[in-house]
Amino acid sequence: MNxxxxxxxxxxxxxxxDDLLINIGTPPEGEKYxxxxxxxxxxxxxxxxHPSTHGVLRLELTMDGEAVLHVKPHIGYLHRCFEKHAENxxxxxxxxxxxxxxxxxxxxxxxxxxxxVERLMGIKLNDRVEHIRVITAExxxxxxxxxxxxxxxxxxxxxxxxxxxxxxxxxILDLLEWLTGARMLYNYVWVGGLARDLPEGWTAKCEQFLRxxxxxxxxxxxxLSYNHIFINRTAKVAILPKDMAISYGVTGPNLRGSGVxxxxxxxxxxxxxxxxxxxxxxxxxxxxxVGSCWDRYMVRVYEMAESIKICQxxxxxxxxxxxxxxxxxxxxxxxxxxxxxxxxxRGELGYYIISDGxxxxxxxxxxxxxxxxxxxxxxxxxxxxxxxxxADIVAAVGSVDIVLxxxxx
Numbered sequence: 501m502n503x504x505x506x507x508x509x510x511x512x513x514x515x516x517x518d519d520l521l522i523n524i525g526t527p528p529e530g531e532k533y534x535x536x537x538x539x540x541x542x543x544x545x546x547x548x549x550h551p552s553t554h555g556v557l558r559l560e561l562t563m564d565g566e567a568v569l570h571v572k573p574h575i576g577y578l579h580r581c582f583e584k585h586a587e588n589x590x591x592x593x594x595x596x597x598x599x600x601x602x603x604x605x606x607x608x609x610x611x612x613x614x615x616x617v618e619r620l621m622g623i624k625l626n627d628r629v630e631h632i633r634v635i636t637a638e639x640x641x642x643x644x645x646x647x648x649x650x651x652x653x654x655x656x657x658x659x660x661x662x663x664x665x666x667x668x669x670x671x672i673l674d675l676l677e678w679l680t681g682a683r684m685l686y687n688y689v690w691v692g693g694l695a696r697d698l699p700e701g702w703t704a705k706c707e708q709f710l711r712x713x714x715x716x717x718x719x720x721x722x723x724l725s726y727n728h729i730f731i732n733r734t735a736k737v738a739i740l741p742k743d744m745a746i747s748y749g750v751t752g753p754n755l756r757g758s759g760v761x762x763x764x765x766x767x768x769x770x771x772x773x774x775x776x777x778x779x780x781x782x783x784x785x786x787x788x789x790v791g792s793c794w795d796r797y798m799v800r801v802y803e804m805a806e807s808i809k810i811c812q813x814x815x816x817x818x819x820x821x822x823x824x825x826x827x828x829x830x831x832x833x834x835x836x837x838x839x840x841x842x843x844x845x846r847g848e849l850g851y852y853i854i855s856d857g858x859x860x861x862x863x864x865x866x867x868x869x870x871x872x873x874x875x876x877x878x879x880x881x882x883x884x885x886x887x888x889x890x891a892d893i894v895a896a897v898g899s900v901d902i903v904l905x906x907x908x909x
Contacts, residue, residue: 541569546893548577554651555904557874559893567887571878578908586864591617591831592691594864599685601866602906604647607640607676608844609906610689615770616840616851617691620833628821629693630772631814635706636676636688637771638807638814642713643672644845645800648901652797653724655898656733661724668716671709678702692827703815710808710815717805725801734794735787738880738888738896742791748876751869752847753803754900757783757796764843776813778806793899800845800901832859846870846901866909870902 547558556577562570582601586594598613599606611633618625650665673683678699680686688695724730740750745758755762763780765773781802783795833855841850847869854863880896881888888896 540564544890546890548574554897554902555907557897557902557904559877559897561890561893563890564887566889568881568890568893569887571881571893573874573877575874575904575907578904580905580908582866582909583864586861588860590859591833591861594861595690596685596687599687600905601868601909602644602844602846602849602870602903603684604903605640605644605845606685607636607688608644608842609849610686611637611771612840612842612844612849613851614689614691615842616838616853617831617833619838619840620836620853620855621691621828621831623692623826623828625693625826626821627772627819629823629826631818632694632698632823633689634771634773634776635811635814635818636679638810639672639675639706641807641845642804643669643676645804646672648800648845649720649724649797652898652901653730655894656730658724658727658730661720664716664720664723668713671713675702675706675709678705690827691831693825694823697823703818706811707815710812714805714808717801721801725798731787731794733891734797734895734899735792736789737793737892738899739789739884740791740796740876740880741789741883744876744879744883745791748879749872750847750876751872752843752845753799754796754847754869754873756781757799757899758791759783759785759795764841764848768841770840770842773810776810778809781806793895796899796901830859832857841867844869846903846906847873849906866906868906868909870900870904870906873900874902874907876900 541562541564544561544563545558546561548556549558558574558577560572560574561568580601582597585597589597595610595613598609601609646665646669650662650669653659653661653665676686677683679702680688680695740754740758742758742760745755745760750758759782761780761782764770766780781799783790783799785792785795787794835855835857837852837854839850839852841848848867849869850867852863852865852867853861856862877896877900881893
């Protein structure tokens with residue numbers, strides 16, 4: 501009788517140009533193994549669904565028993581159409597559509613677009629505008645990472661971290677609502693400045709939140725990050741090696757989780773990030789190979805601590821000034837083009853804008869960090885030393901922290 505627990509020979513298969521499984525081979529002559537050689541595969545659809553605020557996504561899985569052989573992401577269910585909208589509206593009216601790409605980090609989307617148009621127009625901002633932009637962008641990074649970490653804990657079966665993360669995120673949303681009048685879609689960072697100045701008492705409340713939140717990171721780690729069940733579910737799963745991450749153009753926490761020491765705020769600085777003292781967080785492979793789900797998760801945890809440092813320094817040195825003094829009456833860049841990339845919570849967001857001298861962009865192209873992250877998903881599965889199960893696919897998708905609004909732009 502065959503030993504069903506003995507190691508199985510890996511199935512041999514090829515993929516045609518339509519990603520269909522063909523030509524199931526047989527073991528080479530003389531190869532020994534126990535158990536039956538697997539010849540049948542089947543497909544399972546995960547979705548289309550809306551997993552943990554990421555957006556509507558469908559994964560087509562080719563299965564061999566419980567093992568996942570191939571993953572094909574299907575996108576296009578959201579139809580955000582940002583780029584086409586941008587080519588039919590005046591420059592200033594594009595900003596609300598930036599909000600709606602990555603709606604979990606809308607402030608960061610606005611910032612990148614505003615910097616791109618300002619570069620086209622040669623606008624120089626005063627220090628108060630730059631400081632407030634950095635503060636709001638880093639608060640947004642913390643809020644975005646709290647969504648990523650809380651929902652990831654939920655994906656892995658831990659409910660309490662989700663409640664803790666959203667409790668603290670709510671305080672940031674209160675601050676941003678006080679400042680902008682909105683809780684998610686802000687339209688606050690304008691070309692040449694800001695929609696309005698900080699209200700009286702806002703900085704004191706922000707400093708109070710930062711003091712409150714700093715020790716909460718340790719609490720979060722004690723509850724989830726170093727929980728042995730969570731580590732076993734994530735530390736050796738969905739390994740994204742450094743060379744593969746670079747090859748696929750993966751950026752942000754996903755790239756740094758693979759051990760690549762790269763952050764645009766330091767390495768290609770914009771705004772005034774080069775004035776602050778902070779460090780880039782990279783994955784270390786503490787409980788397994790570098791580039792695992794756990795590494796990507798932990799990069800986001802410790803990035804929140806660095807964002808606190810940046811905010812505290814910016815608030816301490818906040819200068820006086822008029823946040824609207826350089827906002828042009830009409831945004832009409834001269835003929836030319838500009839490409840600007842900024843470090844959003846999910847990676848490098850790039851805006852390429854072509855101006856023909858009119859009030860409407862001739863072309864506006866956005867480079868999505870989430871698109872490259874989801875594109876690497878099947879390569880991660882194929883490179884896995886051990887077969888990945890459906891539960892591992894859930895862990896992998898949650899760890900790359902995608903938002904479909906940015907992918908379906």
